[in-house]
Amino acid sequence: MEQHLGSVCECILSLSTNDKRLNLRALASARSLIINSSTSDSTISALFETLTRFLQLTTEPRALHHTLKLLSDIAFHHSRLSGLVFHSVRSYLLRSDSTRLSAESLAVLSSIAEHDRSLASAMDELDDRFFVSLCFGPSVSVRSWFLSNAFRFPIRPYVLLTVMLGFTKDPYPYVRRVALDGLVGLSKSSVIEDCGVIEGCYCRAVELLGDAEDSVRCAAVHAWDAREGVLPYHMGDLWSRTLLMGFLCIVNPGKHHPQPHISLMVGLPLPVILSQYGCHPPIMKVAAFDALGKIGVVSEDILLQTLSKRVLGITKEKKPLGQCSAKRKSLGQYIPKHFDIQACVAAGAFVHGLEDEFYEVRWSACHSLHTLTILSAKFAGEALNLLMDVLNDDSLNVRLRALETMHHMATCDHLKVQETHMHMFLGTLVDNSTFIRSTARKILRLMKLHDLKMFQSSIDGLLENLEVYPQDEADILSVLFDIGRNHGNFVVCIIKKFSQEIEPSCEGRLDFDSVRVAALLVLAISAPLSEAQKVCSIPSRIFSYAVTLLGRISHALKDVMNQNTLLAYLSHCSKSTIVDNSESFFPMIEGDIPNCSCIDMISPAGMSLQQGASENENQKRLEPRKSATPLLDCQLEVYSEVAKSIKLILLKINDIWFLVQKGCMAEVLRMLRSFREELATYMSDSLVSADTLAFTFQYLRVVKLLAKVQGLSKEEELHVLELILVTCILRLSKVEICCHNATLKKLSMIISHAEFLHKEGSIEPYNFVVELKKSLGEIDTYNDGASCRPFLLKRLLESFSLKQFRLSGSPKHIKAEIDLPGNDTEPLPFISGLPVGIPLEITLYNVSSENRLWLRMIVHEQLMEFVFLDLNQSGGCDEVRKFTFMAPFYRTPKAMSLTLRVCIGMECLFEDVNLITDCGGPTRELVYICQEKEVYLGMISKT
């Protein structure tokens, strides 16, 4: 090959002089010489010189293009020459008069400079004017290339901002989009402080929300997400307002008017894509509604206007909701007037959204109501009218979302159900979807019923639900109990009506096997607990009847009281129906209920908004909670319901993998986040299923980080092992991996462990594991960094598909707690240099004696000790072990006081990789199963 060098060089040089046709063959030979690692240095140098000379001689653009490409190849494959290449290209760049070629050489220069930091300063010598002149040339492709790569060049932010802002007006949509993206990127760096300029940028972004081009509008909507945490407070406010206006434009048909750019009319070759009326891709509308839901600052008038198609006569009051007014004043009422949203733009936005043809849009509209109803009770009241209608939607998802929004309103005490709503709402109690029914009941628990008629119809609805779907019995009984407690007076009236049904018939037969009677009895026995009903007029014999259904009732009320308590309560009431609330019937639950009545009702978004709300509003929101005892509110969630939701989540996670493969990471992360939020609400609701919840949390984390979890059945363990394998492969596929030997070792070990499990449990091995095993040898051979490995790994990853995770049985959450009573106030005494014993109170959950646990004690990175925890010496069973352990810490340093961080870790049995070898610790990797505890030690003073 190399012997042809001379001819190759000649060929290249001849390009400049000879005919215009490019000698592609010579170029190809030159390139193969360059990228071949065995080509001798002298050849490369010769080539480099030829090319450099050629660069000076020729003016033919195509030839120059190829030359630049070859030079950049040289720079990347032969780093010793990169400096020389850099300078020769740079000198070319300075005299080039073609925009396109200048851009190309600039691209070469910047990528060389990015690899070789020492050349970066040479880049800095090029001034702003030079860079900017590139995008002012007529070449549109160079312009958009430059704008999207502008951050790679040393340009002053102000210049860049001006250029970006200017190009948002470009006739080419792609340039507009890139420029807008650039502006967003620039706003992140927060170098621009001039309010006027920022304001101009935002105005422009909002204008672009009405752009004729979909991609530009999308970029504008997404710009919104980028603004969080970037803008100074008042700008955030401003941004919200302007964006609100823009979003409403998208949501509302016919409201935005991008004027066709004037250049379209003179026949410039611009693509004309007209968006269709009413047929925006729903993705735009969905994004706009999602964004609407996030807007924290908006005036009540506008909100109300979004619910009415008629333009309302609106008062002058413009105080936005949801932000702290004191803070606002301090910033001097910054908002310029022209940002006030026009009422006619807002008119009926939600009406249209909830009526949209695409269920995604309707769902999203319901969802954004969710957060907005926190802001204003009046708005919530109006929105409820619409939401009640949505209960008749033909998409289950949308109906469910509407109910969830109502539930949310109820928790914020913004749910004001009226008589007219009752038919539709109670209809959901006999819906054939379990989710709908259970969500409806959840709302009913919190709902305040103003008159007897509504109360009666609610009870009728629940009884109908019970008749049609007997499987809901437990939940219905518990709901009845709650409603009864909240509306004691009504219960008394109702029970009088129903007493015939409850009382034994004239033949002396009690109809106690009917669920209906059970339901009425539960309702009756709840009355004495009502605050409104101090002297209860429920006949005491009813409580005796209830005793006959003790098992059934106590099963339903297991979250509120256990059987013994119930019995005690019933027998008490059958003697006297006056219940003193101070007399506790709920000894079992008291004490370990977190005070969570307010936590579950406010989402993170709400939290921040609530902080800003006026104090009055705050109090109002919290006060009504007092009437319903926190006890009940915490216990409302029934185990089965949570379990269903969790199953649902696990089911959904399954679908995510497809998205991961497609590369929609933002979407995946968003979904996982929403699952987590959902789980978090259960967390505060329920104590029963804490283990399951903890597991699911962990699982989510696994999917998100592809991390580790233990304590599972064989199938489950295999599932997780598979995920770990994927992690290993991912780790291997990264080029900059440094410890692939260890990873490979781990990989083969896990595979063998998986195989073992397969054999033991006679489970069909997963396709991915089989594939991986086959390729293991191949991976090994390539482990010295050769080039074809990525393809192999990529193929392997493609063969992986996330399987449906089935939760068989209930998983055990392995965890530990460490406590050291009194240490917070009084440090443990120690003498420097001598060992000290730390009396730790350790509680272990679900740890079997086979597990090897280690206590890790750290003062700092260099001072770390491990102590083995011998479980055989501790008492208790596998589920819960509680014992005190005197942990010895030997190497006490010379210090007056020190803080020791103590933590319990468990050895991973199948990860036999020696990671920690010194200080006599564990030989395998540890999984830490408890919160780190800080222990304070103080030197004994000599006095």
Place this chain on the structure above:
Amino acid sequence: MAIECLVLGAGQEVGKSCAVVTINGKRIMFDCGMHMGYLDHRRFPDFSLISKSADFNTAIDCIVITHFHLDHVGALPYFTEVCGYSGPIYMTYPTKALSPLMLEDYRKVMVDRRGEQELFSNDDIMKCMKKVIAVDLKQTVQVDKDLQIRAYYAGHVLGAAMFYAKVGDAAMVYTGDYNMTPDRHLGAAQIDRLQLDLLITESTYATTVRDSKYAREREFLKAVHKCVADGGKVLIPTFALGRAQELCILLDNYWERMNLKVPIYFSAGLTIQANMYYKMLISWTNQRVKETYATHNAFDFKNVRSFDRSLINAPGPCVLFATPGMISGGFSLEVFKLWAPSEMNLVTLPGYCLAGTIGHKLTTGKPTKIDLDKDIQISVRCQIHQLSFSPHTDAKGIMDLVKFLSPKHVILVHGEKPKMASLKGKIESDLGIQCYYPANNDTVCIPSTCWLKADTSKTFIRSSLNPNFKFVKTISEDKSNLVSKETEATSVLQVHDERVAEGILIVEKSKKAKVVHQNELLLMIGKDKHDVQFAYCCPVQIGNLERTKGMDFALSKNVVSTSDECSWLHLLFAKLATKLGGNIQDFGQHLQVDSIHISVCLKDICPYRTTDGPQKEPAVFFCCTWSVADVNLAWEIISIMENLDLSII
């Protein structure tokens, strides 16, 4: 060129839609409907206005039918078979399929039941339909070499379409009836953003803004559910097409959700046939129906059975859809007679009922007895529920569409006169679009667009491609009608990039018009560049300078001698500099501000000197010249100079 719109029907009324539009010489008839309220000649449009000679084939280039309702298609067989039009007729596929059903049904009712003389026969309908050319949505049809039409989805009923028509550069849209919100089985109207000269839109609800239809659906379901739950029978008299399917989807879904087992019946006949068409024409329905289509055809009603006459008196609850609507006779009347006396039963009337029908009597007031004819009287004890589901868009929808399309002119048809007047006002004031609502047989003439094609020069294109943005602080006025009317000026940084504004349009004799860059102009027309210079010889008072100052100025005939010119100029410079700041420069022989050039005038008679009236005061003359760009500044300086007195220091 102009567009002429002759409204033959639905002008200031609802009924017999028919508009004949002439665009650039091409004549299109949009819709050919009949008026259901008349039985005389007013029933059909007055076709004689189209052509006195009754030669319709040459008078009209094509007919476009928007949908199958009789007030839009009813007169078509008459026009083609009786009047003899044989040119092309365009309608969508579903309209072509369903129109004969409607026409035949109407003909039967008219001839068989009422014994009227038939206006067209079944044969006529069939022959007429053979002439119809079916079109698809968004399919551009070239009617002839100049005329293009295109259909857009309109909602309203299955197969309803808006039609776009274009001849040369003039373009228009005729909407027919349309709906801007989706319903249970149809989607919302969809149209592209088009450049239009004229939009002819229906205006049934010209002033009504309707709330969400969901609330009315809720009421309907509540009433029906309550009735059947109490063991009653529900009669829903309805037209066979559209409403029946919509309500049925609604009920079927509800039944499904609520696990209701009460039977829903469809009276046999037209409805069954119509359902079959609906099942086939899924692609014309809304997104929801289309989405579920793969698993379940929404028109395969799970709970619907066909009705048998013997079931009328069967015990137990049921829901029955029966034709015709408005209980004007036929099967629905038969059932009504039997069910009306029981208070357990319910009659639901979906929509508008013509005066004189039983439906109308039921909805106005609460009659306890209805006289069917002289002998028969029905006692009405059942519950009556009226539903107003209208597949027409509301006022907001019309405004939205007009705003979206932003045509140059709007003509309102298919509405009530006073309401149309109010909508016209709104369109003109809010949107600034000229609007008309002609009465029947009136003609509206509007100018049409004519585009002139122009070449462009390369330099011009290049200059257009080069970015040319400016940042301007504009003072914008707060026009928000949300807040108070007081306006407050605020400045906003705005970006401008109007690249093509600097071209020059040249139209040379017998040549195509051309847009060129301003630099090219002179070269193109082969002329030299001429600069227009303004000049004015301005007198400046010098008072009695030698007396007051005792300086040695030689004055003769009030004119300054050469030797003093520099001193005068210098003096002027000093004076102007204090007024104008640093802009002014002294070049010794002249002063200069931008292009304004000031020098002492030594001529006795200067052509730029205005010599009206004798010079009262002694003055020095300064000749000022300037170019166009500085006109304002120049006059400002001159007015300063004229009021100066160089003697006062």
